[in-house]
Every structure is written in structure tokens, then in C-alpha cells.
Amino acid sequence: MSTGLATPHRTRTAADAARNTPEDAGYAVRLDGVSKVFTSSGTPQLVLDDIRLEAAPGEFVCLLGASGCGKSTLLNLVAGLDRPTSGTVRVPFSRPALMFQDHALFPWLSAGRNVELALRLAGVAKSERRARAEELLHLVRLPDAYGKRVHQLSGGMRQRVALARSLAQGSDVLLMDEPFAALDAITRDLLHEELSRVWQERKLTVLFVTHNVREAVRLGQRVVLLSSRPGRVARQWQVDLPFPRRIEDSGVAALATEITGHLHEEIVRHARA
């Protein structure tokens, strides 16, 4: 079972080391000419090809694409869970935190203890962990969940705890792989509000993978569409709609319709490839 608490590697170049802050570097995440080949049963498959993508410090970037186009592979490379076949992945100042569709909380621990475990792995002193865990549960609007076991929480509450646990890793970079896909529409809408607020308050850089085009436009400052077989950056949209946004906003709907047209083209192309 994935714990979402992986210890990723990252490439830190001499140039990165000479800079002091993410703002100095100008990017929080950077992929330069990244390709990834997987070999199954002796047959190589080019999954990602020459990906060039940057996320600025504090930017919220959503990734869309046909199923199997390589979105999760890309996140895994940024997380340092896998290495590119060629090209470089740079995350100069922060070890990314990860959040998945499956909350991956430990069921034998309370919500608070799950968060404390992440704090421990992040090197937070034992004396500070309880207060920090409660503060993070407050941040995700679960002030009374500290002692609750996972089975006592709803799906939406579990994802809030998972978010608190990701934040406990103390990273400025949050990688999210379809984190709300299993939730009902109303709970998802609430979680969108929470994530948007937390992103702004914490000045996080977020890479967010989703199949839901409206969700991407609702949340992202930029939406990146990947092509498939191989995965390349097919198109990008800057989302200049003001925050706070609602999923039903006409601006969100209009841009989502435009992007959906392009996504459909990619899905059809993928099916024919």
C-alpha cells in the first residue's frame, strides 16, 4: 500500500545551489526534455516524450489527458519516485508532498496520529507534533477529528486528513493525482474550496492531475493538456478567471467546453494509436 509518504530524490544542480529561494530560481518545478520509456515483455514503450514544463513558485497547474497518456508517470518523476529515461527534472527547493485518490491513511491510527507520523518523518520535534497536527486539522476544517479513526470519517473527511498529512510534510510543492475523483459532486465542490484556500494561504505550488475538465478550470491558473502515445504537451491554457471561482461559473463552463473539445480529439487519437 502506498503511504503517500515516499522519500523522493530530486536533481539539484550547481546553478540551483547558487540560488537561495524559489523566487530566485524562477521555478518551483521544471522538466527539461523529459522522456520516459517503459519496457514490458521486452517491448519498449515511449510514454513521455520531450516534456518541457515549468511551474512557477506558488502556481497551480492542472494536467489533463487521455487515460494512459502518462500523467501519473509525470507526477512520479517530479516526486522522484522514478527517474526519466532522458532529460532532467528539477525541484530545487522543496521535496514534493504527494496526495492520491486513495487517501492511504493508516486505519489503525487516529486522524491526528496519521498527521503526526508525517510530521515525525519531516523531522518535527515530538513536543511540537500534537499542536502542529491539530493546527493542520483546523486548517482543513476538521478541528474535532484528532482522535477519530479512519473508519469513523466520511470519504471527504478522509481526503481532508490526507491533505493535512500532505501539508505536514512541510513542502512548498504539492503533487495531487486525482485526489477527489472518488468523491460525490457536493463533497468535491467543498474540497475544491478548501484546497483553493489552503493553496493561497500556504503559497503552495500545485501540480494537479485530473480527468475532470471543469475541476481543472475551477482550480488551476494554468491547464496543460498532454497528448498520448507518446505523452507530449499538446496545449496549454492560462486561466485568467478571478478567484474565488465556482464550478458553475459561466467563465469556468465556457473554458471547460473549449478544453473538452481538445481533450476529446486527444482521446480519439489515443484510441486510434
Ligand SMILES: Nc1ncnc2c1ncn2[C@@H]1O[C@H](COP(=O)(O)OP(=O)(O)OP(=O)(O)O)[C@@H](O)[C@H]1O
Ligand atoms: N511501471 C510501469 N511499467 C510499465 N509500464 C508502465 C508503468 N507505469 C506506467 N506504465 C504505462 O505507461 C502508460 C502511462 O501510464 P500512466 O499511469 O502514467 O497514465 P495516466 O495518464 O496517469 O493514466 P490514467 O489517467 O488512466 O490514470 C500506460 O500505458 C501504462 O501502462
